[in-house]
Every structure is written in structure tokens, then in C-alpha cells.
Amino acid sequence: MMGEAATAMARTVRACVAPMALGLLAACSVGARQDTQREPSSAVDTMLGDEADGANWPLYGRTFSANHFSPLKQIDTSNIGQLGLVWSYDLPDTGSLYTSPIAVDGVLYFVQGYSILHAIDARTGKLLWKYDPQVWKVAGVKQRAAWGSRGIAWYDGRIYAGTIDGRLIAVDAKTGKLDWETQTTEGPNDGRYITGAPWVFRGKVMIGHGGSDFNPVRGYVSAYDAKTGKRAWRFYVVPGDPKKGFEDEAMAMAARTWTGEWWKVGGGGAPWNAMAYDPKYHRVYIGTGNGGPWNAKVRSPGGGDNLFLSSIVALDADTGKYIWHYQTNPGETWDYNAAMDIELTTLTIDGKPRDVLLHAPKNGFFYVIDRATGKLISAEKFVKVNWASRIDLKTGRPVENPAARYPGPEGAVVMPGPMGGHNVQPMSFSPLTGLTYIPAQDTANFYTDAGVDRQHWKPVMGRMGYNVAITFAKPPKPLPKRETFLLAWDAAKQRAAWRVPLPVNSGGGVISTGGNLLFAGSSEGRFIAYDARSGKTLWSFDAQAGISSEPITYTVGGQQYVTVLAGYRGIVDGSPWDYRTQRRRVLTFAIGGKAVLPPAPEPQKKQFVDYAGFALDEAKAGQGEKLYGASRCTSCHGVALQAGGMAPDLRESGIAGSAEAFAQVLHEGLLREQGMPAFPELTSQELEALRHYIVRTTRKAASGADEGPHDEELRH
Template sequence: MKNQSFRRLLGGLLALALAIPAPQLLAAAPKPAWVDAQRLQQADQEPGNWMSHGRSYGEQRYSPLARINAGNVAKLGVAWTRKLDWDFGVEATPIVVDGVMYTTGPYSIVYAFDAATGKPLWRHDPGVPRDKGGEGCCSVVNRGVAVWEGKVYVGAFDGRLIALDARNGKRLWSVDTRLDPDKSYTITGAPRIVKGKVLIGNGGAEFGVRGYVTAYDARSGKQAWRFFTVPGDPAQPAENEAMRMALKTWHGNGWVKWGGGGTVWDSMAYDPELDLLYIGVGNGSPFNYQFRSDGKGDNLFLSSIVALRPETGEYVWHYQTTPGEMWDYTATQHMILADIRIDGQVRKVLMQAPKNGFFYVLDRTNGQLLSAEKFVPVNWASHIDLQTGRPVLTGAANYLDGKGMKLVMPSFLGGHNWQPMSYHPGTGLVYLPAQETAAGLEPQKEPLFMPIRNVVNIGLDVPSLPEDPQVVKQIAQSWKGALLAWDPVKQQAAWRVDYPTAWNGGTLATAGNLVFQGTADGRAVAYAADSGKELWSSPVNSGAMAGPVTYSVKGEQYVTFMVGWGGSFPNITGPLSLGARVKPEARVVTFKLGGQATLPPARQAVVALPPLEAVKADAGQLQIGRSLFNGLCANCHGLNAISGGVVPDLRYLSPDKHKLFPGIVYGGRANRGMPSFAGGIGQEDVERIRQYILLRAHALKAEQEAPLSSR
């Protein structure tokens, strides 16, 4: 009797199963990260997911979700938060598929969380050597993963592209993307996946490498094609017609030794209808145009947007934002694809606000320039000629004219950097994390190519920053940040929110008439998309630089901020980033309406100096020590030995650490991310650096002991 009942029950379940259409079965029990071309192309039909870096192939970073809206956003509270392993810069855009979040932290560590609760599901550490940070310009950051057919893909900082099983984080395959393992190639950008191919570029232009983007088969990891962005050795045959065209725009052969640059380290977008892949290309190597190309030629494809066929890597068209680039004006910044009405006609456009300070609107079918206007103060060019598409140079920023240091606006940090912008099709506005910056640049008299890999080789003398705290304060106050609601048709700001410092976070636009952004001073903020009115703000403990995302699980909408202060601005320009006044703390912070979770207290800065020994070096030795520090150490520890707080402030070194200083410099501290400088500098120079650090510590002590009225 029991067997007959069991058979009837089993038969009934089988009949029920057969009656359910296959898609419903898949929806009821989806495979983790099972994303394919159809799902990505129809991303708007799944607004609860965030399946690719910009949510859709067009990279608009706009969500149709509206359960959280301008009317109720003030009720947002913390839903959950999770601490990450390393308190360095956090720049990742999380991917959320079917209730699971996949994201990254420093050293390319991948995390999978339950997107509703924050419960850790798995963690994968790719084992990037902890002292590799010295081989990248801007810390061991990572901007996130891609997912495809049950796999999670991450570009490791040391140059590997890795495929993981989305179920458990176990490695399935790994390939070395580096053209030359002896050069400082890195990966900080998020992969993109188009037509079953994983696309990834590299960083390293500041260290003398040749740029390219590579496509790998998503299932096997086999290389499908590689497109170089600068020509190789002219004594060797060019790889293709695009490289033969580019070679005509380079002169001499300096770029052969220096690599040429042009790394594709961040932005990409894809138009399925046109079947065009768009890549953003970086700066020259070295910055100094005279060393790189005898000061002549456009140097294609530096600082360019290039359209390729994703199946083959075939060149289709390009637009160069900064011909003859010599200011670190990369065009790797976020690109957005949209269809907008211009002069009564709907145009398929590509929009970008690169470092050089101009907002560009291109026809993405052919690369034609439609418009370009300044969005921050600019002095290197007066305007962009719409007939030729070329900038009209002013000469004011030409540091190669033999007339000394030139003030350049924007600085090498740009009017807009990697922090992604977003586009709202309802308002027609682009929400742009802009910044006003300036720097003094002066060329080296002779090219200095040091034989150790963790030294930046840009062909310029390191910009000098005064040591007087009052002067530094004035300069810091001139480096401003802003959220611009930019009208790409009128080419002007519809509204603007000012911030006290640069390096604020990427943006997210939603159908709830909202724009979300993290700030350098440690807040998550929501504004009305149409007016810019601030509607909500919450502390997140540290600077939030990454682009936030929104998604839904079982009808509940969430907004996630990846938090963690770091990157080039806080590291290098420590004296100018103090307005942020936050300590690095890496964590995921997720909000929902009525959330009741709490954040732990924010970390506090060290304020007490240890006992200081007397400075023994004379003025000449200290000046050498200053130059060496700013040339070798400031990339992490800050110009003039003033840290932005991400890595230790060396002015606070204890007496014991001062005794160990030579061993630390030569041996490095791999467990803390510091490389070895053995073979690069002599013992006398190490002591000069140490003496300069002591000098700066005494200056800080005097500043702390001064009356408040004189500070």
C-alpha cells in the first residue's frame, strides 16, 4: 500500500514537472551566474539584476528600478555590511545575478555574497604577490569581475586573467596576459564579455610598456585576437594595417625603448546592433613627447577611442581626443552609448569625459565628432575644432618650449578620472564626477630609465609641492570636486553640487528620479536626478570611490556602495587629499528601505608623534633626500612625506623603525605591500631619504604645537 501511494505521488510530481515550461524551471532553480548574450542584450527586461559592469552593454549605469524613489529615499538604512581583507583602494562595481553578488577588493580578491543578507558564499584569493603594488601607478586596486555561463572572470593585478566556477570560486583556468613578463604590466580594469570572448586590457604605461587589448575564449581561455594600440619596433613587420597607419604618426624610435604606452586599462562598451566594440586608450610612455617621439606626430592610438570588430579585433574607426598626448590625458574614462535627439534627429552617440577636460559626443557609427565642450577649467586648448575634430592648442601648457615649468589644467589626475558616470534617459542628463585640478610640469633634461621595475618613468621632473602648510592649504582648496548633471545636447551643466575635495565616487541613476554617489569624505548620498536636491545621506566610514549599483531580491530593492579610500589621488597627493579626513576601510555597505543594520565605528587617525631624533643632514643633503623621496616614495607615501592615510605616514616612524629603515627599503615588506628597492639606490641616498623624513616629522611637530590662531 505504501509503495502504491509512493508511486502515485511520484507520478503526480513528474506530471507536474512536465507541465511546467522549461524557462520556468530554469527561473525556479537558476545556475549561478548563468549569463549569456541574450540576457545581456535584454538587460532591461531583468531590472533586478546587474549582470555586467555598466548594467547594460551601453554602460549607461541606469536602473529601471523605482521602488526606492525620490519620495521615500530618506528612509534608507543599512541592510548589511561586510568587511574586506585589505584596507586599500576599493574600486569595484559589483555584479549581481539571481540573488548573488560577485565583487572584488584589493589584490584582486574575489568575493561572492548573498545579495539580500550579505552572507559570504565563497572567497577566491588569486595569490597576487603582496609586493607587486610598486609595479602599478595607483595601488593594487581592481574594478570588478565579469560573469558568463556559470563562470566568474577576474583580471589579477599581476597580469593574469582567471576564470572561476561561480558555484564555489574554484579556479577553472588562468592565462598570463602580459606581452613581456619582465615589464610591469598590471590589470586593474574589469573584464567585458562579448560574443563568448573575454576582453581585457592592461595597465603599466608609467613603467614603460606597449598597450593592447586581448580577447580570450570564455570557455577555454585560448587567445582569440590581440589589438595593439601603439606600433612596435619599426624594424619589424607591422602586425596589421592599423599598425601600419599608426606608425606614420610616430617619429624617431624612443617609444621602442619606452614602450609607447597606450594601455587599455579601463573603459569599454559594445553596441550589439552595430556589432562594434569601443575601447578607450591611455597615455603615452613616457609622458615627455620629446623623448617618446621627437616631439612630433599624433602618436596613434594614444588617448583615443577605437572601434573594433569583437569577433576578430579588426580596426573600424578611431577618434583621438589628445593628439601628441604629453599630459597623461588618457581616454580610458567611462564611455556611454545612447540614442539622443540632436538638431531634430536621433543620433546613435558615444559620450566620454576624458581627463583632458572636454566632454565629447561622437557618432558611434563612424566616429564623427558631433560636439565637445569644457566641463572643468582647461588651459591646454581653447576649444575643439568641429571641422577637423582636433583641439586648438593655446601653448600655455607646453612644458617642452624651453621656458621652464608650466601650470597645466587639468592636472595629470584629470578633470574626470576612472570613476564612472551615468546617464538617465528620462532627464537626458549625464551625471559626471568632475574635479578641478592643476599641476606644474617640467621636462627632464635627459631621459632617466632606472633599472628597477617599481620606479615610475614619465620623463618629467616630479612636480614640486611647497612645504609651507599654509601654502599647501591654499593649493588644496583650489583642487575641488563636483557632481555635474551634464546636458550632452546643450553641452552645459543643468545643475552642480560642489565638494570640498577631488576624487569623489562614481554615479548611479535610477528610474526613481535618483542619482547616487559616494564621496571622498566618507558618505553615501542621493540627489534628485532632475534638480540636484540632496535627499539622503549616510556615513560609510571611508571614502567611497566606486560606482554604486542597485538590484532587487524577492521584490526588495537594494543599493550597494563599495567603500575604501585609496588610489592615485589619496596616495600621491596626500597633502591635497586631507580634506577627505577619512581613514582607509574596505567594506561592502548595502542599503534598503527601513534597513536596521549598523556600521561599526570609523577608524580613528593617529595624532601623537613618537620621540624624534635630531636631523643631522645639511640643507644640500636634505634637498637630495626630498627629490629622492618624491621620486621614489611619494607614489605611495605622499609628496613631501605627507600621506593621504592609505599607507603609513612615515613622519610617524618610531625610533625602532628608523633603526631598521635601510633594511625595510632594501628588503621591502611584502606582507604589507611594499616592494624592495635593492639595486636601485645606494646607502647614502637611503640615509638622505631618512633624514628628509625626520625633517618633515619635526615640521609636523612644530605645526601641531603652534597656537590654533596661526594654523
């Protein structure tokens, strides 16, 4: 059902909504322009849209198409064996490297931890400048969103980055001095934070935010003037309180797909990651977040599609006005956000070229969508899926398994789980092979809302455990084993071309090149080059640390370089990497490189603290176990204290032995500057319960009887 003109938007909205009966629409277009290609606004935009010139990697996905592909072919399948390390640069021991670098005119830029920007000479590895936005001073409770910044952008001589306290900052690319900053969120207590990369186009910089898993948040995306930081437009993902009116007709349309009083629990939809700019149609596409809370029966108790959750939404790049949308999960209830990559290309389908958008979100289906109209072309499972049997191509809607919505107290095991068939690690589309390369996984989760008071449930503002309205109960039987793999997917034929198993712990993103190569880092500490046509491993390098980052490739003085950041940031899956001993480095390679890393330290046996004389109270330890999960400690310190590299292993720290020191760190925020957030809301009784849980867990580990991941772990 397609509108014919933007000026007839209100009439089209009514036409779209009429048959929905509480929201049965998978896709709708309002004023979709068939061809509105414009001349680039500047030489900068020309460069950012140039797919043929691989000299620079200025954006998160390299160019506007966001394909994470480089045409460079100086390094190829025939000479990859000659690739060697040119230089390395050691980084401080604190801060996540769950991020992607960029490179422009021979300078490498990246962030570490809480958006601390670095500029390094890409040829020599010399630090040119560093800028610290001092997030720890102002973030408050938002410092607990410890993912770090996942990427940055270059535009017209400035480096743009978001911060978890909600700022968008612009720094002079030559000097490292702040040009401007603006607060994109609505204050220190609004529950929003930024981890995603900014997206730039035609004099604007666009940013979203996260937070709807943890707080009652209404998602939005905003665009700002790239020179001044003045806001140009904002698009809300979900409607607010109808009594206050709607910002535009799109929100009025969306409101008809919600029931109950959704605005009191936030609604969700935070667009925290994937976006793209389309020069041909002068549009931006945003991938929107899951529902807040996850449980649709609480969020929208009378049913409904809940637009624009879990959707690809096309907006006018100048105004932010709605053009079309495609919703992957109407009435989303599993944390199946659509915030994974949005990649733009042209495919030959039924003998004709089609401008398409490629999308492989958490829900396990690979989508090919027409960019002009928003119409679904095809969708097939790329991992194990049981929540739906297929996607109906006539309606664009999934054919769901009703049992997957956990209707009764027995709950349901659903595949994929909230970690998704494809998560935040970037995938890559190669126009040479026609294949999309996906860091994919088979996962499952047990969902139940048994014991949840659906009628009176309320989110808790500032609670950094999940505000999901789902009980994190143990499944009735063990979940299917998680399997992780690199998948080559033929989007035109909607089938797998090849598949290579990967370590269970998640690694970094993948890029493809004109040399028919794929580069990716592994959680085991290997930086690997694969043959893009077969998946065969052609080369690998011992990085001496796990890799969460996406590599990039670029040229300096006519020579092709490849750079990756090494230093593992485990989340909840554990890892062999220790926070204090693993190296965090920038590694840069080229053909003929002869540099070598210093010998890696020998693996150290865990030195568990001996809490001699500590009188353990099992009841307090049980309370502390629940609090450990609810307070989001797991995100950094790991399930059952088995830290994955982001933070110290508390079983070795001894911090729990002193009530005074423990309170200074957790309650007073003594180590905020080192990345340890403060928890001023914790009572003395709660602090004591956490101490007992740490002691109990440490003692069991020392005796060889690890507690294991059975506490209230985060399953995200």
C-alpha cells in the same frame, strides 16, 4: 575620410594617410559597417544587453552600454527617506577598495586589494567564499602598482578579474574555485600591470593593461575565450619597430604619424580602463592611454599625431581588426588619456535619432561621437580648459593654444592638469533625464622640460617614479585652486544642467536609477542620494569612512537593494582617514532597513614618533626627499608622508628608527603579503637617505611645521 569596405583596407589606409603630412587626421574609418546587428550568442548575452531588466548588475557599467544606470524604481524620490541599512560586513584592514562591486542572482561579488575575490549573500551579508590569487608572491616590482583592481565581470557562471602581475583569472561563481588563468602581459619585467575591469561579450573576455606612465610600454588590448582562456586576438595601440614589420595595416597607418625612434621609449597608449561592447554593430570600443613618455617632443621629436594615443578605437568584436578611430588629443603631451568612460546610447540630434558614444576624458571636453562612423558630432568644455579654445567640428581636431605645449624653459600652467577634468571615477548616463552625471573637477598643473636632454633622454625600466621626460618643478606662482563637483551635463545640447560642489578629495563613482536618483559616496564619509533632475541632496548616511568605490543597485526576491564599499584609498590629495583606524566595510541598504553601525571611534590625535637621539643629516634628508618621490612612495604613503588611507602614516610607525628593520621591510620585502612592496634595488645609502627624510618630516610635523606637499610629489 571614410573607407567603404573592410576588404579595401590597404587602399583606404593609403587614402587616409596621404594628406596627413606627419599626422593631421583626427578620425578615420576603415570598412565601417552601417548595420551589422547580430542575434545574441546566448541567453547570457541577451541579459547583458537588456537595459530594461535591473535585477542584476553583472558588469562594471551594468550592461553592454556601460551607462552605469539601473531602471529600478522601487526606491525613488518619494520614499528615499525610508532607505536604511540592512546589513554591513567588515573587511580586513589591508587592501584598497578603489573598486566597484557586481551582483548576480542574489550574490554580491567584489575584490579587495590585490584582486582578492569575495562572494557574499546579498540578502544577509553572509560570506559565501573568498579566492586569493596570491599576487604578492609573484608580482615583484609590479606590486608597486598599488591601485588595486577597479572592477570585475560576471559571464556565464564565472567571475573574471585582472591582477597587477598581469594575469586574467576566471573563478567559478558558485564555488570560488579557479577555472583558469592566463598571463596577458609579456613577463615579470615588461612594465605592464592590470587594474581595470574585464569586459565580456559573445563568449569572449577582453582586458587591457596599464604601465606606460612608469615604464617603456607599448599598449595593447587582448581578447580571450571565456571558457578556456585561450587568446582570440590582440590589438596594439601604437606601432612597434618598423624594422620588425607591423602586425596589421592599422599599425602601418599609425606608424606614419610618428617620428624619431619612438619604440625605444615605449610609445605608451596603454588601454587600462574604459571599454564597451556594441551589440548593434558587433564592435568593441577601447579608450586608449596617453603617450609614453608624456613629453611628445622626446617621444616623437619631429611631430605627428601619434596614433592611436588618446583615442577611441572601434574594433571588430570577432577579430579585433581596426574599423575606425577618433583621436581626442593628436600628439598628446599632458597625460590626457582617453581611458575614461565610454557610454553608449541614442540621442535625438537635429530631430533625428543618432547612435552615439559619450566620452568625458581628462582633457576637459565632452564628446558626442557617431558610433556608426566614428565622426565627431559635438564637443564642448565641461570644466575649465586652457590648452585649447575649441574643437573644430569640420576636422574633429582641437584648436590648440601653442603655449600649452611648454615650448620654452619658462614652462606653462595648463588646465586641466593630469588629474583631469574627469578621472577614473565612473560617470553615469540616465535615459530618463537625458543627462550625464560626471564626478568632475577643475585642476591645473605646471609643465616644463627645462633641463631635460631631449635628444638623449631614456626611460629607466622598473623605475616606479614617472618616466615622463618632464621636470616636476615648482610653478612660478601657486596653481589655481582645485575644485571638485558633481556635474549634470546635457549631451544633446552640450551644456550643464546643474552642478553641486563636492569635497576637494576625490570620492567614488556615480550611478543613476529609474527612480530619478543618483547615488554616490564622498571622501568625507557620506553615502548620498541626489535628485537626478535638480541635484538636491535627498538622503545621506554616515559610512564612518571615506568612499572610493562606485555603488550598485539590484534586486533579490523582488526587493531593491543598494550596495557600496566604504574604506578610503587616498592617492596624493591626503584625507582625514587613517589606514589603521578607518573601518573597511560592505554596506547594503533597502527601504525599511533598520540595522545600525557600531559607534565610530573617536578621532585620534596623531602620535608622531619621538626619534630621540637620532642624529639628523640634512643633506641625506634632501636626497631622501627626492628618492621618496622617484620611488613612488607617494602613491600610498602620501605627499610629505601625509598618508590618505591606503598605507600607514610613516610619521607614526617608528620604522625609520631602526636601520635593520627598515632594510628588512624595504629591501627584503618582509611585509609583501600585507601589501608593502619590496625595493631590492635600493642601496644602503639610499635606504639611509629615506630614513633621514622620514625623521626630518616627522620632527617638523610634531613641531607643527609640516613639510607640506612641496617634495617631488606625483601629480597624477
